[in-house]
Structures are given as structure tokens and as C-alpha cells.
Amino acid sequence: MIVSRTALLETLSAVQDTVSQLIGDLNESEIKDIEDYLGRICRHLRCSRNALVSINKLPSEILGYIFQFIHADFASPSRSWIEVSYVCRHWRRVALSMPSLWSVVDLRQKGFDVHKLEAFVQRSKAAPLTVFYQNPPSDHLVLRALQDVVARNMYRVRHMHVKADVCPPFSDVILSEPAPSLCSLSLWHKGPAFPLLHANSARALFDGRAPLLRKMTISACALWYVYRITSLTHLALYNSEAHWFGDSFVDMLDGCQQLEMLFIVSPHLRLATEVEQQHSNRIVTLPRLHLFYIVRVVCKCYPLPWLRHLLAHLEIPEYCDFRVEFWMTDREVVPEGSILSIFPPPAQFHPLEQVATVKLLTTSTSKSCIAVHSKTLFIVAHGDAFPLGLPNDFLCPIARIVIVNNTETTSFLLWRTLLSTTTHLKTLDVFEKYLDTVEFIQLLCPDLGAEGVSPVRCPGLQTVNWACLSYPDVDLLFGLMAMANDRAHCGSPMRAISIWPSVNGEDKRTVEFDSLGAPMGYFTRESTDEDCPCLHVVEGLIAAATPKRPDEDGW
Incomplete structure (x- = not known):
């Protein structure tokens, strides 16, 4: 029977009148029954009201x-x-x-217990799963439940990120089950670092059935000792022992021809005498690798045999961005050896053979960096405390050096080291943030060198571009001209010297030289009167360098 809205309201009004008449005659239980009944009516009314919401x-x-x-x-x-x-x-x-x-099972959420884990798994039905897990030391119940869930549902796990003790039996479960849907895996081992030597070396990761696995992050364990991980495009390795990156690691990379990004972060170093000897001569080509970062390398001496060995066995593309970031724990102590000795000879690390430009940035930060890509060697150094010393086998056909001085301190030794062994240098660019750093001029000019220090010849140098915040001292300009004359006499003439007395590139002044190395025109010291501003001196250089017609008119 369908009750009309009018009849419903009349019934409720009659009930209200009846209740009013019975006030004082109802006992406690009767009142409670009426309240429960009214509560059910109110809930139905709320449902009716919610149904009206858009x-x-x-x-x-x-x-x-x-x-x-x-x-x-x-x-x-x-x-x-x-x-x-x-x-x-x-x-x-x-x-x-x-x-x-x-489908997102986040076991790190507070209060996420075994019962909620099962509820999520059941409600997700056949949907691909994303699993996050991070266990406290005593969380054994959830860990065992997770093992069971993984064992039963690994076929539909798409992403799995675990931070726990990955020793057996947990590692046996999550690493041995087939994972046909797995796309990314993160394993952060919380116990002592170990290479998972307990596993059966004949078995493959996920029983060899993880065709979609592309991204992997591993911390404090070395799966490649026992598993061959292939088909990866992204691989990040944290807190690994440096001696793990030997022949076994090279063999593993040999199966990762699709690898695009390789990160090694915070490797734990041993002394050079403790590094295991490697004898493999194989070369592994990674044609798609475009990012190769080694970050937070803490060391107090060079070379790094493990890194030198690894680079000697990798053939990476020219466009690959390779960089090593060093963390100097004590800036007062200069590490021994040359930081560039991390590289094998250019014949073994081909990106060095193609280097045509070196860009040096001096900075006050304790983070130093070496990078190679796009035929350029990038160096970020903290002044003379940076062990740049060039090893004997570091012979690159460098045609250009760019120096950016971002500190108030001098870097005389650093710059001298870079310039003195660069025989193929043709162009030198210097950008200075402060006004009192003119050491590179003193290195090149025979009359301005430090006492007892001979100038750096750089026999192939042809062009100098110098940008500073204001016009340089007049004596430095004469020093540059003296350098040009000296080089002309030695058979290595300059082509041009350009000066930007502002960082925005305005007011460029250039002195060009003829094929014999002499400035085109004449320049006399009479224009260096003490009252003559530096700007007039530069303009005098420009005027002297401008070829003239017989009638003295400019070209």
C-alpha cells in the first residue's frame, strides 16, 4: 500500500498528539523504544534529504x-x-x-593492521596493486601477512616499495614469485649491508618472469651477485659497498641494453688496498643511457679504483650526462692525488676523447662535482682546496676553457693547473663575480706573474674573452698587450682579446691582431696618463686596432 504524503504527515501529527497525552505515564523502556523508532525515521528522512543533493x-x-x-x-x-x-x-x-x-596498500599508515590489509586486498579484487611497506623492528605479524599477500597476489602487483629487513624468508618470497605485472620495485634493506649471497645463484629474479619491470631502486644490497636483472630502464643504487661494483655488476649491466638512467648514491668506500682486484676486459655498451650520476662520494684520497674500473668497462653515448658529486668532509684537508684520476685513460673512457671544452666554476660550497656530456668537461671546485691536479694520462684535445669565478678568494693554483697542461687550448673565457680576482691574467702575462713563477704559455691560445664587474686596472691591459707581443715573438700569435666590463655583456671592447700577432694599428703608453680613465684606455685599444684607409677614414 502506497501512503500519500498528506496521510504521512497526518499520521506523524497523530503520533505526536498521542505521545503528548501519554507524558507522565510512559516508563523508561517505553521511552527508549519510541526514541529508537524515531531515530530510524530520522535516518530515513536524512537519506531522503541526501537524495535531493545534486x-x-x-x-x-x-x-x-x-x-x-x-x-x-x-x-x-x-x-x-x-x-x-x-x-x-x-x-x-x-x-x-x-x-x-x-589498489594502493600502504602499510606505513598508522593503524594499518593485518585485518585492514586483507580488507584492501579483497576489495581490490583483480586490480593491479601498489604496495608500500615499512616495518618497525617488532612488526612480525604484519610482515608475515605481507609475505602471504605477496605470495598469493604477486601476479597483479604493479609497484612494490619495501623498507625492511629483506633477509630470508622475506626476500625468498618477494624475489622468487613470478611478477608478470611488476613495473617498479624499491628494496631498502634496513639491516647490515649484504649482497644476498644466501640465494640460489641459478635462479632468476622473480623466476625470470617480470617482463614489465623497468624501474628499480635498491639500498644496501646487491641483487646482481645472484640475479641477472634485465629489461631495466632506470636503476638507482643507494648505500652500496663500492667493491660490489666489480665484474658481477658489469655483467649485470650487459643485460640492460634499454637502460636510460643509472644512479649510484652514497657508495661506501674502502681503502684502495682493500679493493678487490678485477680482471675482466669486457666492454659493455649502453646505447640509451642519458643520465649516469654518482652522488655523495665521500673520500679523502684519489684515485677511486672501483669507479675507474667501472668507467673503463662502460661504453656510454656522447650525449649521456655523466657526473660525480663529491662530499668534502673537511675543507681544511686537501684530498691526496688528482680528482680527475677517477677517470680511466681517454682511450678507455671515450667521452673524454671527445671533450673540446672545459668549464670550471669556483664556489665556496663544500660540494664538488665533475661532469662530462656534450663534448664538455664540467668542474665545480671550492678554490685551491680542490685537488684538480691533472694525471699524466689525462690528455684531452681541449680547445676551449671557460672559467667562472664565483668566490672572493683566489684560485691561483687551481687555474694554473688547468692551463699549464692544456696544450690544445685555443679560447679562454673568464667570468668574474668580484673585482679582485685577476690571477688568470697574471698567469698569462710575462710581466705580471707572481714572483718566481713563470707564465703559462698555452702555445695554441688565440682568443681571450674576459667579463668582469668593472673596467680592469690599466696595468692589466698593458699586461695583456705584452702577452700578445710575447706570443707573437714566440710564433703563437693571438687573434683577439675581448673585455666586457659588465656582467650583462654590454660595452664589449675587442682588440684584434693580424696574422703575425701584432695589434692592427698602434698603441702608445702616452694614453696611459694617470688622469686617463680606464675606459679611455680601452677605447684607445679599439681605435688602434681599427684598420685605416690612406685618407685616415675608417673602413
Whole structure:
């Protein structure tokens, strides 16, 4: 029987009148029964009111599509994608019917116990899973439950990120089950560093069935000792023992022809005498590698045999961005040896053979960096405390050097080391942030060199470009001209000297030289009167360098 709205209101009004008449005659239990009944009526009324809200008039398919936008495929402290199931019955029904909303199993959430783990797995049905897990030392129940979940559902795990003690039996479970859907894996071992030598070396990672695995992050363990990891495009290795990067690691890389990014972060170093001897002569080509970073290398002496060995066995493309970031723990102590000795000879590390430009940035930070890409060697150094010393086998056909001085301190030894052994140098660019750093001029000019220090010849040098914040001292300009004359007499004439007395590139002044190395025109010391501003001296250089017609008119 369908009750009309008018009859419903009349019935409620009659009930209200009856209750009013019975006040004083009802006992406690009767009052409670009436309250429970009224509560049920109120809940039904709220449902009717919620049905009037615009969003609840949407079809379930559209509401579910909206829910997808608050569902994160990554670890997030927000639980909004869970809270939607507690708004109302309609929302809960829609949320529980969407397996993808329950596909992120984040065991790091506070209060996420074994029962919630099972609930998520059941609600996710056949949806691909993303698993995050980080266990405290005593979290054995959740760890065992996770092992069981992985064993039963590894076939649909798409991303798995675990920070725990990955010793057996946990490692046996997560590394041996086939993973046909796995795309990324992170293993952060929390115990002592070890190479997983317990495993059966004949077995493959995930039983050899992880065709979609492309990205892997490993910390404090060396899977390649026992597994051959192939088909990777991204590999990041944290807190690994440096001696692990030997022949076994090279063999593993040989199967990663699709590798695009390789990161080695915070390697643990041994003394050079402790590094295991390697005898392999194989060369591994990584044709798609475009980022190769080795970060937070803490050391007090060079060379680094493990790194030199690794680079000697890798053939990387010319466009690959290779960099090594060093962390100097004590700036007062200069590490022994040459930092460039981390490289094998250029014949073994071909990107060095192609280097045509060296860019040196002096900085006050304790982070130093060496990088090679696009035929350029980049050096970030903290002044003379940086062990740049060039090893004997470091012979690159360097045609250009760019020096950017970003400190108030001098870097005389650093610059001299870089210039003195560069026989192929043709162009020198210097950019100075401060006004009192003119050491590179003193290195090149025979009359301005430090006492007892001979100038750096750089026989192939043809062009000098110098940018500073203001016009340089007049004596330095004469020193440059003296250098040009000296080089002309030695058979290595200059082509041009350009000066920018501002960092924005304005007011460029250039002195050009003829084929014999002499300035085109004449320059006399009479124009260096003490009252003559430096600007006039530079303009005099320009005027002297401008070829003239017989009638004295300019070209």
C-alpha cells in the first residue's frame, strides 16, 4: 500500500498528539523504544534529504569517475580516497564497487593492521596493486601477512616499495614469485649491508618472469651477485659497498641494453688496498643511457679504483650526462692525488676523447662535482682546496676553457693547473663575480706573474674573452698587450682579446691582431696618463686596432 504524503504527515501529527497525552505515564523502556523508532525515521528522512543533493543524483559511473581523482597511485598522508566510503550509503556502495580505489596498500599508515590489509586486498579484487611497506623492528605479524599477500597476489602487483629487513624468508618470497605485472620495485634493506649471497645463484629474479619491470631502486644490497636483472630502464643504487661494483655488476649491466638512467648514491668506500682486484676486459655498451650520476662520494684520497674500473668497462653515448658529486668532509684537508684520476685513460673512457671544452666554476660550497656530456668537461671546485691536479694520462684535445669565478678568494693554483697542461687550448673565457680576482691574467702575462713563477704559455691560445664587474686596472691591459707581443715573438700569435666590463655583456671592447700577432694599428703608453680613465684606455685599444684607409677614414 502506497501512503500519500498528506496521510504521512497526518499520521506523524497523530503520533505526536498521542505521545503528548501519554507524558507522565510512559516508563523508561517505553521511552527508549519510541526514541529508537524515531531515530530510524530520522535516518530515513536524512537519506531522503541526501537524495535531493545534486551530486547524489549523478549516475554511479560518473560518481566513481570523480572518486578516481582523489585516489593516489603513490604514498600519500591523505586518506580522502578512503573517507569517501564513510560519507553516506550511496557513496560507500559506489566506493566499495571500485577495485581501483583499494589498489594502493600502504602499510606505513598508522593503524594499518593485518585485518585492514586483507580488507584492501579483497576489495581490490583483480586490480593491479601498489604496495608500500615499512616495518618497525617488532612488526612480525604484519610482515608475515605481507609475505602471504605477496605470495598469493604477486601476479597483479604493479609497484612494490619495501623498507625492511629483506633477509630470508622475506626476500625468498618477494624475489622468487613470478611478477608478470611488476613495473617498479624499491628494496631498502634496513639491516647490515649484504649482497644476498644466501640465494640460489641459478635462479632468476622473480623466476625470470617480470617482463614489465623497468624501474628499480635498491639500498644496501646487491641483487646482481645472484640475479641477472634485465629489461631495466632506470636503476638507482643507494648505500652500496663500492667493491660490489666489480665484474658481477658489469655483467649485470650487459643485460640492460634499454637502460636510460643509472644512479649510484652514497657508495661506501674502502681503502684502495682493500679493493678487490678485477680482471675482466669486457666492454659493455649502453646505447640509451642519458643520465649516469654518482652522488655523495665521500673520500679523502684519489684515485677511486672501483669507479675507474667501472668507467673503463662502460661504453656510454656522447650525449649521456655523466657526473660525480663529491662530499668534502673537511675543507681544511686537501684530498691526496688528482680528482680527475677517477677517470680511466681517454682511450678507455671515450667521452673524454671527445671533450673540446672545459668549464670550471669556483664556489665556496663544500660540494664538488665533475661532469662530462656534450663534448664538455664540467668542474665545480671550492678554490685551491680542490685537488684538480691533472694525471699524466689525462690528455684531452681541449680547445676551449671557460672559467667562472664565483668566490672572493683566489684560485691561483687551481687555474694554473688547468692551463699549464692544456696544450690544445685555443679560447679562454673568464667570468668574474668580484673585482679582485685577476690571477688568470697574471698567469698569462710575462710581466705580471707572481714572483718566481713563470707564465703559462698555452702555445695554441688565440682568443681571450674576459667579463668582469668593472673596467680592469690599466696595468692589466698593458699586461695583456705584452702577452700578445710575447706570443707573437714566440710564433703563437693571438687573434683577439675581448673585455666586457659588465656582467650583462654590454660595452664589449675587442682588440684584434693580424696574422703575425701584432695589434692592427698602434698603441702608445702616452694614453696611459694617470688622469686617463680606464675606459679611455680601452677605447684607445679599439681605435688602434681599427684598420685605416690612406685618407685616415675608417673602413
